[in-house]
Amino acid sequence: MDVAGAPRRFTGQYYEQGRDIFTDVDQNTFKAVGEEPVSTFSIDVDTASYGFVRASLNRNVLPTPDAVRTEEMVNYFRYKYPAPASREQPFSTTVNVFPSPWTEGRKLVRVGIKGYELPSASLPRANLVFLIDTSGSMNAPNKLPLVKQSMLMLLGRLDADDHVAIVTYAGNAGTALPPTPVREKARIAAVIETLGAGGSTAGAEGIRQAYELAAQNLDPDGVNRVILATDGDFNVGITNSEELKGYVEREREKGVLLSVLGFGMGNYNDALMQTLAQNGNGNAAYIDTINEARKTLLDEATSTLFPIAKDVKIQVEFNPATVAEYRLIGYETRMLKREDFENDKVDAGDVGSGQAVTALYEIVPVGGPRAFGERRYGTRITEAARGNDTEYGFVKIRYKRLDSPTSRLLSTPIDRTKEVASFDSAPRDARFATAVASFAELLRGGRYTGSMTYDDVLKILGKTRGDDAFGYRSEFDQLVRRAKTASSMARLGS
Incomplete structure (x- = not known):
């Protein structure tokens, strides 16, 4: 398809x-x-x-x-x-x-x-390939500039003996950086800083080259992972989701995992990103702010990578x-x-x-x-x-x-x-999880939530916020309030 x-x-x-x-x-x-x-x-x-x-x-x-x-x-x-x-x-x-x-x-x-x-002392080495979409569709403040900030953030979380390579793709794909030890951080960062957006989106060729680089530097005792940063707008080369799914499944069996970081709105292909992440045995995250990049790639880097x-x-x-x-x-x-x-x-x-x-x-x-x-x-x-x-x-x-x-x-x-x-x-955590589920189910139409309203969700949140060192639960409270004011407007894309 x-x-x-x-x-x-x-x-x-x-x-x-x-x-x-x-x-x-x-x-x-x-x-x-x-x-x-x-x-x-x-x-x-x-x-x-x-x-x-x-x-x-x-x-x-x-x-x-x-x-x-x-x-x-x-x-x-x-x-x-x-x-x-x-x-x-x-x-x-x-x-x-x-x-x-x-x-x-x-x-x-x-x-x-x-x-x-x-334990941090026993983390395996990481062999990572950053696969970065530099096509014209990424030319927006919440896309490629945020990708670059995110990759630099992740770079700061890695150990000196880990390796990073960079593949970029637009009208065609190419290796911007061969596998390089993180101790050469300045060299890696310089390549990331020079990235610019333009052209069509040869995403499938980029994926192929990224897996090839990861395989060349395969660490049998480490974690080998391709990290794709894109809005998912593939329009050159293999664009059929079933073909891409089969390809990443075969590469997964060789020991290379695929994680996906999604960026931007307007032409974001969540369906394809989910297919790639699920069949590549990796995780899928959506980075809409620098704070989300910090959460995913700094605070939760260990669970994201290992x-x-x-x-x-x-x-x-x-x-x-x-x-x-x-x-x-x-x-x-x-x-x-x-x-x-x-x-x-x-x-x-x-x-x-x-x-x-x-x-x-x-x-x-x-x-x-x-x-x-x-x-x-x-x-x-x-x-x-x-x-x-x-x-x-x-x-x-x-x-x-x-x-x-x-x-x-x-x-x-x-x-x-x-x-x-x-x-x-x-x-308390069980009640908080229920509040989040209630909110999600309301956004989906509220078929099974009875007479529950956004105000009812807020009442539960008021008693369950608890320890909120990073402010995520407070932010969620604000999202519920925004949904109340947005509920009379047209849904996104309609």
Whole structure:
């Protein structure tokens, strides 16, 4: 499927919103536990959606609903989950159950996963290729100038023995800097400073050359990664998303990962950027301000650059004796088939050093307000389910060590000991995550949030901001307020 060219209009998977392109997905719906008790998805640590939503609201315009990925909004923030004790078991799991603020009688289940944080002294060497879009579409203050600032910032975070190369692409692609040790920082910075924008966008050729450079300098004991900085406006060479997807998948198997940093609005191709990052086993972030560059490339550089586990999958099985229905909130682009969980050939997300991931489910307890009417001939509840009526469900996590093709399993029950009787009694971070999810769901149309309003979100935020050393939660408060004033305006691209 062509994802570039003129006119930029698509049918099926991709469609046009102005000239920004997003994947068209259906929102997760409620599932009847008696018919579909198991929910399976790939982990997601991306945050690109939050940055794009913020950039839209800072222009006093509501984002198009498909730009809002609820899980990326929630996972933008840090939560105080207990850390795993050792690298041998690289994840800890936290489960909370509390009343849903959206519909009386329903409950929310928060599943929090915290990854092991590598000691700074034991971080592997980094072999990085900066792949920088210098085409004419990048000639804007919030594009190439911000890319250059971001790359210089990341350069300052690397160690002297790490290596950096630079590939640029416009009408054609070329190597601006061969692999160079970071101890030659002045030389690397000088190349970055001289970059200018102009021409068409031969992005696929740039990707090919970047992978080639990374392979030439491959460090078998280090982290080998291409970092693509672009607005995603590919219009020369391979522009078909399936071809690009296949290419980065093959390179991933050779040990080179791909991360994507998105910039700019107006012709931002989020759909292609998500495809590349997900299939390149890297993360996707959207850089709209220098503060966001600092967060992604300085404060969170370790988790951005250094993975601790690969192909991480989550599977939750709900107990029909206690749960009638459930809905996974977000993760629509990360859903897996039930059998994919056990299949080590199926790719899934990577988790970086110290990263935390949150998933939220809304559940309807047996006897609660269902989304579906009662069936005349209900599904039989097994004796095994009745015998575990203290459990709402069971969480399983599969992951692979970086040096192994075989997955390992972690599991924990969702039992009533994890439950509190009122929303206000839930852990503060759980309530804050709910506020973020509520906001995201409202931006998507509010199909499942009942009578919840932006003012209700602000009330929750007023009690859950907590320790906010970097001001991210305060900034979120301001975004909610901006959405209130922007709600009467046309959505971006309409």
